[in-house]
Each structure stands twice: as C-alpha cells, then as structure tokens.
Amino acid sequence: xxxxxxxxxxxxxxxxxxxxxxxxxxxxxxxxDSVELSFKLIGIMTLFLGFMNIGEKAGAIRxxxxxxxxxxxxxxxxxxPKHPAYGHMMMNFSxxxxxxxxxxxxxxLKAMQSLQTLxxxxxxxxxxxxxFLVLHASGLTxxxxxxxAMRASVTPPAANPTDIFLPCMIATFVATxxxxxxxxxxxxxxxLQPVILLWIAGISAFIGLLIAYLKIxxxxxxxxxxxxxxxxxxxxxxxxxxxxxxxxxxVNVFEAFIDGAKGGFETAIKLIPYFVSMLVAISVLxxxxxxxxxxxxxxxxxxxxxxxxxxVLALPTAMxxxxxxxxxxxxxxxTMNTYGADxxxxxxxxxxxxxxxxxxxxxxxxxxxxxxxxxxxxxxxxLLADLVGVxxxxxxxxxxxxx
Numbered sequence: 001x002x003x004x005x006x007x008x009x010x011x012x013x014x015x016x017x018x019x020x021x022x023x024x025x026x027x028x029x030x031x032x033d034s035v036e037l038s039f040k041l042i043g044i045m046t047l048f049l050g051f052m053n054i055g056e057k058a059g060a061i062r063x064x065x066x067x068x069x070x071x072x073x074x075x076x077x078x079x080x081p082k083h084p085a086y087g088h089m090m091m092n093f094s095x096x097x098x099x100x101x102x103x104x105x106x107x108x109l110k111a112m113q114s115l116q117t118l119x120x121x122x123x124x125x126x127x128x129x130x131x132f133l134v135l136h137a138s139g140l141t142x143x144x145x146x147x148x149a150m151r152a153s154v155t156p157p158a159a160n161p162t163d164i165f166l167p168c169m170i171a172t173f174v175a176t177x178x179x180x181x182x183x184x185x186x187x188x189x190x191x192l193q194p195v196i197l198l199w200i201a202g203i204s205a206f207i208g209l210l211i212a213y214l215k216i217x218x219x220x221x222x223x224x225x226x227x228x229x230x231x232x233x234x235x236x237x238x239x240x241x242x243x244x245x246x247x248x249x250x251v252n253v254f255e256a257f258i259d260g261a262k263g264g265f266e267t268a269i270k271l272i273p274y275f276v277s278m279l280v281a282i283s284v285l286x287x288x289x290x291x292x293x294x295x296x297x298x299x300x301x302x303x304x305x306x307x308x309x310x311x312v313l314a315l316p317t318a319m320x321x322x323x324x325x326x327x328x329x330x331x332x333x334x335t336m337n338t339y340g341a342d343x344x345x346x347x348x349x350x351x352x353x354x355x356x357x358x359x360x361x362x363x364x365x366x367x368x369x370x371x372x373x374x375x376x377x378x379x380x381x382x383l384l385a386d387l388v389g390v391x392x393x394x395x396x397x398x399x400x401x402x403x
Contacts, residue, residue, distance in 0.1 A: 030283035033337070034276040038268050040153035046264030048149070051239050053260020054253055058245035060094075071199045075135075075180070075189060076128045078118070085114035089132055096141055108136055109369050116370040124374040125367060127187050130381070133366055137382045138179040138389070139357040144168045147350050150333055151341050158341035162232050167347075167396045168354035170207055175355055175389030177204070182381045211399065283334075311394050313345035318352040318390045322383060325358040348397040355389035 069090055079085060088111035111132060119126040125133075147168065151161035177200060184191050191197070218226060246253045294316070299309040314335055321328040335349040359382040367375055 027280050027283055030280045031276050034280070035272055036155075038272045042265055042268040044149035044152055044264075045146070045268050046261040049264040050257035050261035051242050053263070054246045054251065054256045055238075055242035056260075057251045057256045058242060058249045060242065060245065070195050074193050074196050075131055075184070077189065078126070078128050079115075080118075083114070083118070085111055085118075085128070088114050092136060093140070096136065096139070108366060112366050112370050116372075121374075122370075123372060125372050125376050125378055129367075129370075129372070130376060130378045131183050131187065133362065133378055134179045134183050134381050134385065135176065136366075137357040137359055137362045138172070138176040138385050139355065140172050140176040141168070141354065144350075144354040146329070147332075147354050150329070151336065151346075151350060154333060154336045154341050156341070158336075158346075160232075161341075162235060163400075164347055164350045164354070165234065166230055167351050167393070167400050170211070170396050171351055171355035171389055171393040173203065173207060174392040175385050178388035179381065179385035182384055186377055186381065214399065281330075308398075310344050311348055311397065313339060314348035314352060317349040318393070321352060321356055322359040322386050325361060328353055328358070344397065344401055347401050348393065351393040351397055352390065355393045356386045359383060359386060 069086060072089065072093070073079075073081075073086065076086075076089075088107050092107035092111055112129060115126060115129045115132065116122065119129065144165065147164065148161045151158040151164065180200075181191065183189075191200070214226065243253060245251075246256060295312050298312045298315060302309045302312060317328050317331040317335060320331050332349040332353045336343075336346040339345045341347075359379065363375060363379060363382070367373075367378075
C-alpha cells in the first residue's frame with residue numbers, strides 16, 4: 001500500500017503515466033526471473049546437499065557433537081547430566097554448522113520438546129530454552145550453501161561465488177558470541193569457566209589474528225585473492241573429508257549422494273512460489289520508488305555524519321532478515337540483480353543474509369511447537385545479537401571488499 005501511495009504521488013507530481021506501466025512490467029519480469037532463478041539453483045543445491053548427506057551418513061554430525069558437547073554443557077546448568085536434550089541440541093547446532101537446514105529444524109524442535117519436559121512453567125520459556133533458541137537464531141554456519149548458490153545463479157553470476165565464505169563466517173561467529181554474552185548476563189552464567197574461555201578465546205584469537213594479518217600485510221586486491229583461495233580450499237577440503245569419511249565408514253557413497261541430491265531438487269522447486277511472491281513485491285517497492293525514498297533518506301543521514309554511504313544500498317536485506325528469511329533472500333537477489341553480484345552492495349547483502357537467522361520466524365516455530373506464550377527476554381536478546389551481526393557484517397565487508 002505504501003508503494004502504491006508513493007507511485008501515485010510520483011504520478012501526480014510528474015504527470016507521467018508510464019510509472020504504472022513500469023510497475024506492471026516489473027511485476028511480470030520478476031515473476032519470470034523467480035522461476036528461472038529457482039531452476040538455476042537445482043544443480044548447485046543438488047551438488048552441495050548430496051555431499052552433505054555423505055558427511056551426515058559418515059557421522060560428521062555425531063563427531064561435531066562430541067567436540068562441542070563439553071562447551072555447551074556449561075551453558076545449560078539447569079539440565080541434568082546426560083539428559084536427551086543435550087544430544088538433540090548438539091545435533092541441531094552441528095547440522096546448522098554444516099548448513100543442513102532440513103536436519104537442523106527437526107533436531108531443534110525435538111530439543112525444545114526435551115527441554116520442555118524440565119520446564120516447571122509450561123507456558124513460559126525456561127532459561128535453557130532461551131539460551132538454546134538465541135544461540136540457534138544467531139545463525140552460526142560453517143558453509144553458507146544457499147548464499148553461494150544464489151551468487152552463482154543470478155544474471156550475471158558472481159565471478160567467484162565463494163568469496164563471501166570467510167566474511168560470512170566471521171560475521172556469524174561474532175553474532176553468536178554476542179548472543180552468548182547477552183543471554184549469559186541475563187542468566188548469570190559464568191563465562192570465565194575454563195572450557196568456555198578456551199573455546200571463545202581460541203576461536204576469537206584465530207579470527208583476530210587472521211583479520212590483523214589481512215589488514216597489516218595484504219593489500220585490498222590480495223585480501224580478495226586470499227579470501228577466494230581460502231574459501232574454495234575449505235569447501236573442497238570438506239568435500240574430500242566427507243568422501244574419505246564415507247569410504248572409511250563403508251557408506252555407499254553413490255547412494256548417499258543421490259539421496260541427498262534429491263533434497264536439493266525438491267528444495268529448489270519449493271522455493272518457486274516464495275521467490276515469485278517476494279520478488280514481485282520487491283519489484284513493486286523498487287519501481288514505485290519506495291526503496292529510493294528509504295535509501296536516499298538513510299544516505300542523507302549518514303552523509304551528514306561524514307560517513308561512507310555505499311553500505312546503505314544493502315541495508316534492506318538486513319532490515320528484512322529478522323522478519324522473513326524468504327523476504328531477505330529475495331532482497332539479497334534483488335540487490336545483486338540491481339547492482340551486480342560482485343558490487344559492494346551485492347556482496348554485503350550476501351553477508352547480511354549469512355550473519356543471522358529469521359528471529360521472529362524462529363520464535364514462532366520453536367516456541368509455538370511446545371505451546372510457550374511468554375518468551376520473556378528471548379526476542380530482545382535475539383534482535384540485539386542481530387544488530388551486532390549487522391555492524392560486524394558492514395565492517396567485514398569494508399575489510400574484504402572496500403575500496
């Protein structure tokens with residue numbers, strides 16, 4: 001409604017009837033682009049999910065669970081030792097790390113149900129449920145499969161779709177640490193315990209040293225090259241580990257790949273109606289001048305503070321992400337189509353997409369699955385962690401892709 005109001009205002013001011021023609025043309029073009037994009041995704045999603053299924057069959061998720069369980073057990077002091085919820089939560093976190101969204105959601109819902117058995121107030125979120133959900137919503141992901149696939153599928157495609165791999169990893173890690181700190185303060189959890197300190201300090205030190213090395217010793221061109229080599233190398237290494245692990249565990253690698261690949265086809269096809277609805281809506285907002293109105297206002301505000309405004313073009317993705325994952329995904333695609341996948345705005349929108357989860361959707365699905373109505377401080381904690389992720393994403397984008 002706002003978009004049509006702005007379009008009507010432009011027509012009254014300019015007297016140009018082509019404004020409505022442009023909106024109509026944009027609607028039909030976006031609908032066609034949505035279907036084309038979904039079909040392009042089939043091959044990439046099929047490849048990635050096929051390899052992911054090999055890793056899952058080989059025990060990658062169980063292996064990750066064993067590694068992280070000593071750390072996460074300190075964050076849930078109310079849970080009895082060896083409670084089933086630990087296993088479900090570890091499987092959820094591990095699946096998220098590997099980008100296995102289809103596996104992460106069932107494990108997450110099962111974890112909420114397990115935690116609910118210990119909840120004395122069934123309609124109010126417990127401390128453990130809030131900690132779990134805020135960490136889950138921070139979106140810690142090792143491989144941003146769908147984002148890489150989108151960057152490879154837009155027209156024209158990104159020259160190197162994986163160059164956002166490392167920036168996404170840094171942004172999502174900082175957002176996760178922020179979520180951990182925020183909830184720990186509210187729940188009075190001691191983050192100075194040796195196990196917690198070793199994990200956080202170790203990973204933080206690694207990322208800090210990496211950023212220092214990039215900033216001090218490499219030029220901007222060399223930073224982009226380093227990110228590209230490291231990103232591609234890590235992905236190929238993970239594929240190789242999954243294959244070797246599958247053969248070692250005597251997994252039928254071919255059958256496992258085919259089973260996982262089927263999920264890639266189904267996922268891409270299921271995205272068509274979401275892409276059509278979202279990209280059409282965004283097309284109306286863009287051709288009506290709504291986005292120009294918002295971004296020009298933000299650019300003027302930041303310019304008045306003598307700040308660079310290149311990042312403003314990607315902000316719609318960040319603002320949409322807590323509300324709708326599909327909407328944020330569509331805005332990311334629209335930004336890449338409008339400014340180019342390898343533009344600063346296109347890359348930053350991809351990092352925004354990979355730095356957090358859909359807060360309100362997660363709250364509705366996970367808390368709703370166990371009948372919780374009082375979410376206490378869960379939503380403010382998630383949104384604050386999202387904000388930290390947004391600021392980090394902007395900083396990381398300027399570090400890797402700024403000019």
